[in-house]
Amino acid sequence: MLQNTISDGVLHVADPEPAPPPPLIRLRGLTKSFGPNTVLNNVSFDIPEGRTTAIIGPSGTGKSVMLKHIVGLIRPDAGEVLCFGTDMARAPEPALYAARRRMGMLFQDGALFDSFTVGENVAFPLVHHAPQMSEDERRAKVNEKLALVGLPGTYERATASLSGGQRKRVGLARAIIMEPEIVLFDEPNSGLDPITSDAIDQLICDMKQALGVTFVVITHDIVGTVRVADYIAMLYRGDLIAWGPTAEVLRAEHPVLRAFLQRNLILPPAGGSGDARLPAVQ
Numbered sequence: 107m108l109q110n111t112i113s114d115g116v117l118h119v120a121d122p123e124p125a126p127p128p129p130l131i132r133l134r135g136l137t138k139s140f141g142p143n144t145v146l147n148n149v150s151f152d153i154p155e156g157r158t159t160a161i162i163g164p165s166g167t168g169k170s171v172m173l174k175h176i177v178g179l180i181r182p183d184a185g186e187v188l189c190f191g192t193d194m195a196r197a198p199e200p201a202l203y204a205a206r207r208r209m210g211m212l213f214q215d216g217a218l219f220d221s222f223t224v225g226e227n228v229a230f231p232l233v234h235h236a237p238q239m240s241e242d243e244r245r246a247k248v249n250e251k252l253a254l255v256g257l258p259g260t261y262e263r264a265t266a267s268l269s270g271g272q273r274k275r276v277g278l279a280r281a282i283i284m285e286p287e288i289v290l291f292d293e294p295n296s297g298l299d300p301i302t303s304d305a306i307d308q309l310i311c312d313m314k315q316a317l318g319v320t321f322v323v324i325t326h327d328i329v330g331t332v333r334v335a336d337y338i339a340m341l342y343r344g345d346l347i348a349w350g351p352t353a354e355v356l357r358a359e360h361p362v363l364r365a366f367l368q369r370n371l372i373l374p375p376a377g378g379s380g381d382a383r384l385p386a387v388q
């Protein structure tokens with residue numbers, strides 16, 4: 107019988123897979139404050155290879171800050187993030203860049219250049235990291251990725267003319283242009299209508315199948331999470347409160363987790379009784 111455990115206040119949900127995949131990213135005791143504001147408090151968990159892990163939690167709980175630690179853009183006050191075994195806060199620059207090259211990142215705001223064409227945006231990492239590549243080769247690669255994300259033939263299109271969903275797709279094409287092993291996606295559904303949002307979730311599932319990449323998806327949209335995630339890590343006010351396979355986490359009895367799910371309208375209250383309201387986030 108699988109047993110869930112609680113250690114240091116974190117609910118570790120047992121993994122029913124007989125041989126869970128090995129971790130590609132390990133967070134150990136990750137702690138970060140900005141002035142008096144402790145944003146991440148001793149967070150430890152593993153991100154398994156070849157699966158999609160969702161980092162969920164209300165706004166302002168440290169999800170984006172965690173992602174920036176994973177790519178080495180922010181240094182922790184304590185603890186470490188190991189990506190492919192590389193300590194992202196302490197590795198020398200060549201090792202840090204080598205690890206980063208194995209990751210594709212989509213920032214929350216898309217971070218596309220409006221003055222570029224769609225193709226130029228997608229080509230941007232290639233221009234920097236593979237300057238030896240010929241213009242023809244580069245175009246071919248960009249066109250291939252644009253087709254993969256459902257935007258074939260848009261190389262010359264003005265980025266400023268894209269819809270929100272198309273911008274997410276272009277961001278995804280750019281994130282996979284270097285053929286990374288991990289794609290980190292901050293708020294794939296933010297600012298999208300439900301139908302476009304569903305299409306992006308489907309795209310994430312298709313990409314995982316087609317490319318075999320590990321996805322880390324940061325979201326406060328629990329409905330999308332359930333659709334895409336194999337594993338869930340829930341953050342609340344800087345604390346990791348639950349981690350494990352999606353189906354098991356959704357069933358787990360944890361008052362804050364239940365309140366979050368209930369508030370996001372996917373599950374009834376725990377035990378059918380308590381009014382476990384999620385306290386307001388400051």
Ligand SMILES: Nc1ncnc2c1ncn2[C@@H]1O[C@H](COP(=O)(O)OP(=O)(O)O)[C@@H](O)[C@H]1O
Binds near residue numbers: 165
């Ligand atoms: N560079 C920064 N300097 C100071 N405070 C920051 C910085 N980045 C994030 N924060 C604060 O950290 C907290 C968590 O932010 P964030 O990780 O963006 O939340 P979310 O879970 O919504 O992604 C917020 O209170 C935010 O104001």
Ligand SMILES: [Mg+2]
Binds near residue numbers: 170214
């Ligand atoms: Mg965020």
